[in-house]
Amino acid sequence: MNTTALLVLDVLLVFSLLSLAAAALATRDASRSVILFMAFGLVLAVAWARLLAPDVALAEAAIGAGLSGALLLAAVREQPRRALSGDAKPVHERERTSIDVTLQLTVTLLCVAVAALLAWALAEAFDRGPQDTLAQAVSETLAASGVSNPVTAILLNFRAYDTLLELAVLLTAVLGILALGPARPGYQAAGPVFDSLVRWLVPVLILTAGYLLWVGAHAPGGAFQAGATLAAAAVVLRLAGHRTAGLPPGRTLHVVMAAGVGMFLVVGLSLLVLGRPFLGYPPAWAGGLILLIESAAMLAIAATLVLAFLGGRPQPAAGLSGEKRQC
Amino acid sequence: MSELLTVSALGLMLSLFLGLLRVVRGPSTGDRMLATQLIGTAGVGLLLLLSLLLKQTALIDVALILALLAAVAAAAFTGQQRETGDD
Amino acid sequence: MIDAMSSLLIVSGLAFYLAGSIGLLRLPDLYSRLHALTKADNLGLGLLTAGLALHAQDLLIALKLVLIWLAVLAASAASAHLIAQHARHRETPS
Amino acid sequence: MLTAQWLYAMTGCLIVALGLRTALLHAVLLHRLIGVNVMGAGVFLMLIAVAYRGPGVAPDPVPHALVLTGIVVAVSATALALALARRLTGEQDNG
Numbered sequence: 001m002n003t004t005a006l007l008v009l010d011v012l013l014v015f016s017l018l019s020l021a022a023a024a025l026a027t028r029d030a031s032r033s034v035i036l037f038m039a040f041g042l043v044l045a046v047a048w049a050r051l052l053a054p055d056v057a058l059a060e061a062a063i064g065a066g067l068s069g070a071l072l073l074a075a076v077r078e079q080p081r082r083a084l085s086g087d088a089k090p091v092h093e094r095e096r097t098s099i100d101v102t103l104q105l106t107v108t109l110l111c112v113a114v115a116a117l118l119a120w121a122l123a124e125a126f127d128r129g130p131q132d133t134l135a136q137a138v139s140e141t142l143a144a145s146g147v148s149n150p151v152t153a154i155l156l157n158f159r160a161y162d163t164l165l166e167l168a169v170l171l172t173a174v175l176g177i178l179a180l181g182p183a184r185p186g187y188q189a190a191g192p193v194f195d196s197l198v199r200w201l202v203p204v205l206i207l208t209a210g211y212l213l214w215v216g217a218h219a220p221g222g223a224f225q226a227g228a229t230l231a232a233a234a235v236v237l238r239l240a241g242h243r244t245a246g247l248p249p250g251r252t253l254h255v256v257m258a259a260g261v262g263m264f265l266v267v268g269l270s271l272l273v274l275g276r277p278f279l280g281y282p283p284a285w286a287g288g289l290i291l292l293i294e295s296a297a298m299l300a301i302a303a304t305l306v307l308a309f310l311g312g313r314p315q316p317a318a319g320l321s322g323e324k325r326q327c
Numbered sequence: 328m329s330e331l332l333t334v335s336a337l338g339l340m341l342s343l344f345l346g347l348l349r350v351v352r353g354p355s356t357g358d359r360m361l362a363t364q365l366i367g368t369a370g371v372g373l374l375l376l377l378s379l380l381l382k383q384t385a386l387i388d389v390a391l392i393l394a395l396l397a398a399v400a401a402a403a404f405t406g407q408q409r410e411t412g413d414d
Numbered sequence: 415m416i417d418a419m420s421s422l423l424i425v426s427g428l429a430f431y432l433a434g435s436i437g438l439l440r441l442p443d444l445y446s447r448l449h450a451l452t453k454a455d456n457l458g459l460g461l462l463t464a465g466l467a468l469h470a471q472d473l474l475i476a477l478k479l480v481l482i483w484l485a486v487l488a489a490s491a492a493s494a495h496l497i498a499q500h501a502r503h504r505e506t507p508s
Numbered sequence: 509m510l511t512a513q514w515l516y517a518m519t520g521c522l523i524v525a526l527g528l529r530t531a532l533l534h535a536v537l538l539h540r541l542i543g544v545n546v547m548g549a550g551v552f553l554m555l556i557a558v559a560y561r562g563p564g565v566a567p568d569p570v571p572h573a574l575v576l577t578g579i580v581v582a583v584s585a586t587a588l589a590l591a592l593a594r595r596l597t598g599e600q601d602n603g
Contacts, residue, residue: 046374197402208391
C-alpha cells in the first residue's frame with residue numbers, strides 16, 4: 001500500500017476517532033452517548049488493524065465495539081431516567097451542572113496541560129528513536145516460550161505474573177459486583193425474529209471462542225479475546241430471556257470465576273514442587289501448560305464479563321418466564 | 328491489482344465516514360443504530376482489504392469478530408422488554 | 415482473467431457501499447433508509463468478499479470469507495427488523 | 509520519525525484530554541464513566557503508536573500485551589462502577 005494512500009487513510013481514521021469521541025462526550029442523552037461510544041470502538045478496532053496490532057484489534061472488536069456497549073446500554077435502560085441521564089436530575093445534581101465558569105475553565109486548562117505534557121514526552125521519545133531492547137529480548141527467547149505468537153508469549157510466559165495478578169484484579173471486580181446486590185431484572189422470552197438470530201449466533205460465537213483460544217498459540221488470539229467472545233454468546237442468551245445467561249448455578253459458578261487464578265496457582269506451585277521457579281515452565285511442556293492456563297482463564301474471563309453484564313448475583317427462576325434453574 | 332485494492336480501501340473509508348455523519352446527526356436512536364450497522368459492515372470490508380494490503384491474514388479473524396459482535400450490539404440495543412421493571 | 419473478474423467484483427462492491435452510504439445520508443426518513451441500506455451494504459460486502467475469495471491462498475481463508483458474509487447477512491436482516499420494530503414502538507426522536 | 513506514529517500518538521493525547529475533562533466536570537455518572545473509558549482509549553492509542561515501526565516491519569509486541577490487558581481491566585472496572593452506581597441510587601430511593 002503506497003505511502004500517500006496510507007496517509008489519507010490515517011487522516012480520515014484519526015479525524016473519525018476525534019469527532020466520535022467529542023460527540024460521545026458532548027451529548028447529554030445517555031443512550032445516544034453510548035451508541036456514539038460503540039461507533040468509536042468500531043473505528044478504533046480498524047485503527048488497531050491499521051497499526052499492525054491484530055491481537056488488540058480482536059479484543060477491541062469483541063469488547064469495545066460489542067460488550068461494553070451492551071453493558072452500558074443495559075445500565076441506561078434500567079435506571080430511571082433521572083438517575084443516569086441528564087433529563088431531570090435531583091436538585092443537588094442540578095446545582096452541580098451549573099458549576100461556576102472559573103472551575104470549568106481551570107479544569108479545561110488543566111486537561112490541555114496534561115495533553116501538552118504527554119505530547120512533549122512522546123515527542124522526546126520519538127526523537128530518540130525506537131528503543132527495541134525489550135522487543136529484541138522477546139524475539140530472541142520466543143522459540144523457548146512454547147508459543148509462536150509474541151503477544152501470547154509475553155502474557156502467559158515472560159510476564160505471567162502480571163497476567164496472574166490481572167486475573168486476580170478481575171476476580172476482585174466480580175466479587176465486588178456480586179456483593180453489591182442482585183442482578184438487573186431479566187428479559188422477556190424472545191420473539192420469532194430474535195429467536196432465529198439467537199439460534200445461529202450463539203453456537204457460532206461459542207465455536208469462534210474455541211477457535212480463538214486454540215489459534216492464540218501461533219497467531220493473534222488467546223484467552224482474552226476468546227473469553228470476550230464466549231461472554232458475548234451468554235449476553236445474547238440473556239437478552240433472549242434466559243435469566244442466568246447460561247451461567248452454571250451456585251458453587252460451579254464460583255469455581256469457574258476463580259478458575260483462571262486457580263489454574264495459574266496450581267501450575268505455578270506444581271512447578272515449585274518439581275524444583276523449578278514459580279511459573280518457570282520447562283520449554284518442552286510450555287505449550288501445553290499455556291493452553292491449560294488459557295482455557296481456565298478464558299472461562300474465568302467469560303464468567304466475569306457475563307456477571308458484569310448481569311450487574312449482580314444471578315437470580316434464577318423467579319416464576320415469571322425464562323428458564324427455570326435451581327440454585 | 329494493489330492500486331485497485333488501495334483505492335477500494337479509501338472508498339470504503341469514505342463510506343464509513345459518511346456513516347459517521349449519520350451517527351452524529353441522528354435524529355432518532357434507530358437512525359444512529361442503523362448507521363452504526365453500516366459502519367460495522369464497512370469496517371468489515373475495510374479489514375478484509377487491509378488484510379491483503381498489509382499482508383496480515385489475522386485481520387480476517389478480526390473482521391469475523393466484528394461481524395458477529397455487530398449482531399450482538401444490535402440485539403443489545405433493540406433489547407427485549409424487561410420481565411419486570413419500568414422501562 | 416481471474417484478476418479482471420476479481421477487480422470487477424471489488425469495484426462493483428465498492429459502488430454498492432457508496433450508494434448505501436449516500437442513501438443513508440440523503441433519504442428522508444428512517445424506514446426508507448432501512449430499506450435502502452440493508453440491501454446495499456450487504457450486496458457490497460458480498461461482491462467484495464467474492465472478489466477477495468478469488469485471491470485467497472487456501473480454502474480455509476475462502477471459507478472464512480463466506481462465513482463472514484453469511485454472518486453479516488443474517489445479522490443485518492435480523493437487526494433491520496429489530497430496529498424497525500424498536501422505532502415503531504417509540505416513534506419519538508431522542 | 510514516522511508520520512503515522514506521530515499522528516496517532518498526538519490524537520491519543522487529545523483524546524486523553526477530552527476524556528479527562530468529561531470525567532472531571534460532567535455531573536452525570538454515566539457520562540463520567542464514558543469519559544474515563546475514552547481517556548483509556550487515548551492512552552491505548554499512544555502505546556500502540558509507540559509500538560509501531562512502519563509498514564511491513566513487525567511492531568514491538570510488549571505494548572500490545574499491555575493494551576490487551578488494559579482493555580479487559582477497563583471493561584471490568586466499568587462494570588464494577590456501574591454496579592456501585594446502581595446500589596447508590598437504590599439506597600437514595602429507599603431512604
